[in-house]
Amino acid sequence: MPITNRAVLIVSGGMDSCVLAHYYAAAGFQLHLLSFDYGQKHVKELTYAERYITDLRARYSNLEIMHDTIDLPIARLLADSDSALINTNRQMPHGHYTDDSMKATVVPYRNPNMLLQAATVAWNDHASVVAYAAHQGDYSQYPDCRKIFVDAFNTLLSVSMxxxxxxxxxxxxxxxxxxxARLGATLQVPFELTWSCYEGGSDGLDDRHCGVCGTCVERYEAFRVAGVPDPTAYANDPEQYLHIPGRADQ
Structure with missing residues (x-):
């Protein structure tokens, strides 16, 4: 029988995933957190996932919080993909997200792959919940971040076992x-321990976000709109890119 206060969460190193982990921990769930190395350029994010999970464990010492990183051969299987997230020959679009530039970061079947692994772990753990941090901004170009996908995946799980x-x-x-960002602030999430930048700290950026890729601009804008202090170190000022539409053909 499933244990109703046990959840398996898919987490990257980003702010949304960190808030997700705090959200379920604050609700009293025992957690098994799963991160994935799928050949993403910004694999640096996995280091940050470990950092905020260490902080989470210290804060919620009454809970069991496990963390595993799983290798998925997505980049190898999609060697000819146009996705700028996994194809080293594709430049990452700069500027504010548009439908065009966001489409350039789609990784085919990424979430279904991750969710199937998470469901397998949940089966083993007798967990009742698998969760991931899809949000409204993902809806337009990420098919596997829509309610119709979640409903269909739940149907698949219900008939699979x-x-x-x-x-x-x-x-x-x-x-x-x-x-x-506002929810994270109320939960006292350590946003400084998260990583969003798709450039992954390359090109001598070290631990600074580039400030020009779509996810950096989105992160900056989220803190700005939410009125939440942004602890991020940016190599370039994202304010300058807020009104520059990203293009996928850069």
Whole structure:
């Protein structure tokens, strides 16, 4: 039988995932956190996931909080993909996200792959919940961040195995990035321990976000709109890119 206060969460090194982990920990869930190395350029994010999870464990010492990183061969299987996130020959779009530039960062079947691994772990752990941090801003170009996908995936889980009910949740589905930042602030999330930049600290940036890629601009804008202090060190001022639309053909 599933344990109702046990959850398996898919977490990257980003701010949304960090808020997700704090959200479920604050609700009293025993957690098994899963991160994935799928060949992403910004694999640096996994180091930051470990940092905020260490902080989470210290804060919620009454909870069992496990963390595993799983290797997925997505980049190898999609060697000819146009995704700028996994194809080293594609330049990362700079400027504020547009439908065009966001589409350039789509990784085909990324979330279904991750969720299937998470569901397998949930089965082993007798967890009742699998969750990930899809939000409103992902909706337009990421098919696997939409309610119709979550509903379909839950149907798949319900007919795949008998005897245990596992439910995929996406509690931030209707949240803007700014609303997630506000929620994180109320939960005292250590945003300084998170990593968003798709440039991954390359080109001599070290631990500074580039400030020009779409996810950096989105992160900066979220803190700005939410009125939450932004602890991020940027190599370039994202304010200058707020009104520059990103293009996928750079």
């Amino acid at each position: 008998e005897g245990q009910q596992i439910e995929v949740e996406s509690p931030f589905m209707r949240f803007t990035k700014a609303q997630i």
